[in-house]
Amino acid sequence: MKFGERAAPTQGTPAGVRSFATMPDMSSRSTPASTVDAPTAPPAFLQKIVAQTDLPPALALLPRPLVFTNGVFDILHRGHVTYLAQARAQGASLVVGLNSDASARTLGKGPDRPLNAQDDRAAVLAALESVDLVVLFDQSTPLALLNLVRPDLYVKGGDYAIETLAETTLVRSWGGHAMAIPLVAGRSTTALVQRIRRHRG
Ligand SMILES: Nc1ncnc2c1ncn2[C@@H]1O[C@H](COP(=O)(O)OP(=O)(O)OP(=O)(O)O)[C@@H](O)[C@H]1O
């Protein structure tokens, strides 16, 4: 139900949200609707962010085939969301390995990158319908995490030569597969940042 819609009183109103059934009738007052208590419960999508130590039970709940990908996802753009939706469509669930800030800094993307901190990047990814789990990793490659997740399919964007990746060799070692997804032309975080900086003068 969208904010402000009236509905029949239901049981199980989320914590922090007062049921309309228990709210004072404000129809005859001039008080604006914005004075109604704001929800205080954290959004459910944050539950998709899991620590590596909590992975086994979280993975056990995911339907197979399981797809895995990884990256920095610093400023989310159309290329990313297209790629993640296409990756998810290859299986029944998608786990994203997300470079921690320390790990991202080792990748040579620039001295001020990542611009968005790891918790913010994780939250934005977790809010996507295509993403089932987000797991941070601290190394310069996702190999150790990949070995924990043991997906059926490893996916990376077409900016990588999939056959040359160590991730491809690893996923094939347990009978998994690897696939490259074609790039959405002209979309990258680096290009976006450059354009913003040029316009700023
Ligand atoms: N335009 C795009 N189309 C499809 N997939 C993409 C695109 N850009 C990035 N990806 C994929 O998204 C994942 C995360 O990529 P990354 O965070 O490096 O994006 P980026 O925009 O290329 O960033 P940067 O410019 O900082 O390198 C990678 O697997 C990459 O292959």
Ligand SMILES: O=P(O)(O)O[C@@H]1O[C@H]([C@H](O)CO)[C@@H](O)[C@H](O)[C@@H]1O
């Ligand atoms: O966001 P990026 O830069 O595409 O993600 C990187 O991918 C690397 C890739 O898996 C090559 O092996 C990985 O090693 C790196 O840690 C980033 O996740």
